[in-house]
Amino acid sequence: MEWWYGFKLHVQCDEVGRLCAFALTTATVDDRKLLDPLTRWLKEGIVIGDGGYLSQAKARDLAQRGVSAHAHPQEYVPPHYSLSV
Numbered sequence: 001m002e003w004w005y006g007f008k009l010h011v012q013c014d015e016v017g018r019l020c021a022f023a024l025t026t027a028t029v030d031d032r033k034l035l036d037p038l039t040r041w042l043k044e045g046i047v048i049g050d051g052g053y054l055s056q057a058k059a060r061d062l063a064q065r066g067v068s069a070h071a072h073p074q075e076y077v078p079p080h081y082s083l084s085v
Contacts, residue, residue, distance in 0.1 A: 010034045
């Protein structure tokens with residue numbers, strides 16, 4: 001059996017696509033832990049991510065600062081297994 005080690009890249013861009021902030025984590029880190037550090041300075045704007053980033057409480061916190069949060073429901077992606085003979 002082969003083992004895979006995964007990473008996630010979390011990025012923040014401005015309205016014209018310029019990179020403003022990023023974080024690289026292992027695949028086991030909860031996405032919600034990166035939402036605050038990446039949006040701490042926002043006073044208005046839009047945050048778009050998958051369902052792993054937002055809880056109702058975090059969406060409320062962002063809304064109080066004038067930040068609109070939009071999340072696509074997170075879908076389960078089965079792990080990739082490869083067999084060696």
